[in-house]
Amino acid sequence: MSLGPRTIHGQITAIIVFALLIVVTAGPVLERWVRDYEELDIEQVAERLQAIAEILAAATPDRREIIVGAAHRSGWDLTLQPLVLSEQFTTSSSKETFWDRALDWLFPPDNSVPPLGGWRTFLNDNRVVAFKVDDATMLVTPISSDSFLWDNFTVRGSYYLVALITLIFLLSAFAIWAITLPLRRISRAAINADISTHAEVFEERGSVEIIALAKALNGMRNRIAIMMESRTRMLRGISHDLRTPLTRLRLRAERLPEGPTRDTMLSDINHIDRLLGESLGYLRDNHSQEAVERTDIASTLQTICSEFADVGFDVTYRGPNRLITNCKPLAITRAVTNLCDNATKFGSSVIVELREDAGMTIIDVIDDGPGIPEPNRARVLEPFFKIDDARGGANSGFGLGLSIVAEIVQAHGGKLEFLERQPNGLVVRMTLPMH
Numbered sequence: 001m002s003l004g005p006r007t008i009h010g011q012i013t014a015i016i017v018f019a020l021l022i023v024v025t026a027g028p029v030l031e032r033w034v035r036d037y038e039e040l041d042i043e044q045v046a047e048r049l050q051a052i053a054e055i056l057a058a059a060t061p062d063r064r065e066i067i068v069g070a071a072h073r074s075g076w077d078l079t080l081q082p083l084v085l086s087e088q089f090t091t092s093s094s095k096e097t098f099w100d101r102a103l104d105w106l107f108p109p110d111n112s113v114p115p116l117g118g119w120r121t122f123l124n125d126n127r128v129v130a131f132k133v134d135d136a137t138m139l140v141t142p143i144s145s146d147s148f149l150w151d152n153f154t155v156r157g158s159y160y161l162v163a164l165i166t167l168i169f170l171l172s173a174f175a176i177w178a179i180t181l182p183l184r185r186i187s188r189a190a191i192n193a194d195i196s197t198h199a200e201v202f203e204e205r206g207s208v209e210i211i212a213l214a215k216a217l218n219g220m221r222n223r224i225a226i227m228m229e230s231r232t233r234m235l236r237g238i239s240h241d242l243r244t245p246l247t248r249l250r251l252r253a254e255r256l257p258e259g260p261t262r263d264t265m266l267s268d269i270n271h272i273d274r275l276l277g278e279s280l281g282y283l284r285d286n287h288s289q290e291a292v293e294r295t296d297i298a299s300t301l302q303t304i305c306s307e308f309a310d311v312g313f314d315v316t317y318r319g320p321n322r323l324i325t326n327c328k329p330l331a332i333t334r335a336v337t338n339l340c341d342n343a344t345k346f347g348s349s350v351i352v353e354l355r356e357d358a359g360m361t362i363i364d365v366i367d368d369g370p371g372i373p374e375p376n377r378a379r380v381l382e383p384f385f386k387i388d389d390a391r392g393g394a395n396s397g398f399g400l401g402l403s404i405v406a407e408i409v410q411a412h413g414g415k416l417e418f419l420e421r422q423p424n425g426l427v428v429r430m431t432l433p434m435h
Contacts, residue, residue, distance in 0.1 A: 007207060007208045007209065008178060008179070008207050008208075008209050011174060011178055011207065012171075012174070015170045015171060015174055016167075018170065019163065019166045019167050019170055022166045023163045023166060042119065042129065042143060045129055045141065045143055046113070046114075046115050046119075046129050046131075047113075049078075049115070049129055049130075049131050049139060049141055050113060050115070050131050052067070052071060052076075052078065052131075052139060053131035053132065053133050053138075053139045055067060056068075056080075056133045056137075056139060057133050057134055064080065064133075068080060076141065077141055077142060078139060078140070078141050079139075079140050079141075080133065080137055080138070080139060080140075081130075081137070081138055081139075081140050082136065082137065082138075083132065083134075083135065083136050083137055083138045085123070085138070085140075086116055086117060086130065086138060088123060088124075089116075089117040089121050089122065089123055089128075089130075090121075090122045090123075091117075091118065091120045091121070091122065092120070092122065093122040093125045093126070093127065094125055095125050095126075115129045115130055115131055116130040116131055116132055116138055117130060123140070126142050127142065127143050127144075128140050128141065128142050128143065129141055129143055178206065178207055178210075179210075182206045182207075182210040183210075185203065186202055186210075186213065186214060186217065189201050189202050189203070190202075190217070201217070201218060201221050202214040202215075202217045202218050202221075204218070239276050242272075242276055243276060246269060246272060246273060246276070249265075249269055250266070250269045250273075253265040253266050253269060254266070290328040290329075290330055290331055291328070292326050292327060292328055292435070293326070293327070293328070293329055294324055294325075294326055295324070295325060295326070295327050295329040295332070296322055296323065296324055297323050297324075297325050297327060297329075297332065297354065297361060297363075298319060298320050298321060298322050298323040298354055299322070300329060300332060300333055300336075301317055301319070301336060301352050301354055301363065302317045304333060304336050304337055304340060304352065305317040305340075305352050308340055308344065308350070313340075313344045313350065314348060314349045314350065315340055315343075315344065315350045315351075315352065316350070316351055316352070317351075317352050317353075317354070318351055318352070318353045318354070319352075319353055319354030319355055320354065320355075320356075323354060323356060323361070325361050325432070325434045325435070326434065326435035327361075327412060327432060328408075328411070328412070331408045331411065331412075332408070332412075332432075334404065334408065335404065335405040335408040335409065335430065336352065336363065336365065336430075338401040338402070338404055338405050339365040339401075339405060339428050340352065340365060341401065342401055342402070343365055343366075343367035343369065343426075343428075344367075345369075346367065346369035346370060347367030347368045347369030347425060347426075348368060348369075349367070349368050350365065350366065350367050351364075351365075351366040351367075352364070352365055352366075353365075353366060356434070359433065359434055360414075360431050360432065360433060360434060361431070361432045361433075361434050362429060362430070362431050362432075363429070363430040363432070364427050364428070364429050364430075365427070365428045365430075366421055366425065366426075366427050366428075367421075367425050367426055368421070368424060368425040369424075369425055369426060370424070371420065371421070371424065371425060371426040372418055372426055377418045380402050380418075381402055381403055381406040381416070382403065383400055383403045405428075405430075409430050409432065412432045412433070413432075413433055414430060414431050414432035414433060415430075415431045416428070416429070416430055416431075417429040417431070
């Protein structure tokens with residue numbers, strides 16, 4: 001059961017409220033801690049100087065010297081100056097930097113009586129604070145701009161600092177936890193999605209928006225699966241129902257007298273029968289239901305090569321004698337058999353090469369045939385697409401072999417590539433994770 005808001009909007013609102021509570025609580029604590037170690041800022045200097053000026057205004061000349069001397073002994077750098085000297089006050093200094101003026105503008109003094117000449121008062125390029133004592137005298141003390149500006153920034157900027165750090169931390173953590181990680185999870189699920197299984201692809205957990213997105217994607221995946229299953233069921237039925245009249249046609253054709261007409265009819269019937277057989281094999285899609293097993297894939301490939309060699313094809317194996325990997329053994333056997341079958345149709349020599357690289361199993365089926373033109377390498381993976389001119393014309397199949405191979409490789413989370421072989425030929429590479 002969730003204790004917080006379920007929507008992203010509500011979660012962001014809760015984070016902002018929580019951040020404000022942290023600022024209200026932690027800001028004063030940080031400010032008190034900073035004040036324990038800071039020097040007097042310009043407002044405090046002005047308040048104390050104003051108090052001394054008021055005392056001096058009521059004192060006799062002799063007592064003024066005594067009061068100023070006592071202030072000197074207490075660490076105050078005070079001087080009594082003629083009031084006319086205030087005419088030389090300026091509001092800027094050549095020693096000031098841009099940051100000094102910026103901090104003055106960002107954190108102006110408040111809640112205090114401004115000194116003589118204002119808060120930004122300079123005498124001979126040195127910053128001072130002055131208060132009028134009487135009509136002829138003023139009390140002046142120099143101050144260090146760097147120290148009081150920095151102290152003012154650290155004290156008054158404590159709230160800003162706490163707010164900035166809190167919001168950055170909380171919003172970053174929220175973005176990772178509530179948005180980035182769920183979207184990455186959905187992205188990985190989409191990449192590895194297999195509509196042939198009935199398991200839930202997108203995990204429905206997280207905020208309301210993420211759950212709604214996952215439900216929509218799961219619904220879309222289910223609709224696609226139902227549509228494909230209906231299409232497959234229909235095509236299976238059509239292909240299966242055609243077998244009966246096709247058998248009757250073959251029996252009738254075989255009763256005809258020997259001659260060109262009979263041979264042509266039997267050739268066409270055999271062609272249709274092969275097409276139905278390959279179509280049913282493609283639609284059966286048994287590899288999607290097969291479980292992943294630990295398999296000696298090297299032994300599997302050697303067996304395939306031996307079977308082709310036994311019927312007279314020049315198919316050889318190159319690779320280790322043993323390589324254990326997790327895969328669907330029957331599906332891999334079907335994929336490599338299809339590739340070898342294509343290679344033997346259009347080439348005289350075929351090499352099946354196996355190797356391991358960076359945790360991946362790489363299977364290369366290499367032939368010396370005419371190859372596949374670059375523009376058609378993506379299209380040959382489409383069902384029933386054929387390149388008759390480039391790949392042997394009458395010897396070609398029905399364009400389903402490579403489609404089956406592509407689906408098997410995709411079901412393993414691998415990659416299928418077509419590479420050039422020099423001086424001629426084609427390399428079909430299957431890269432499969434070893435898990």
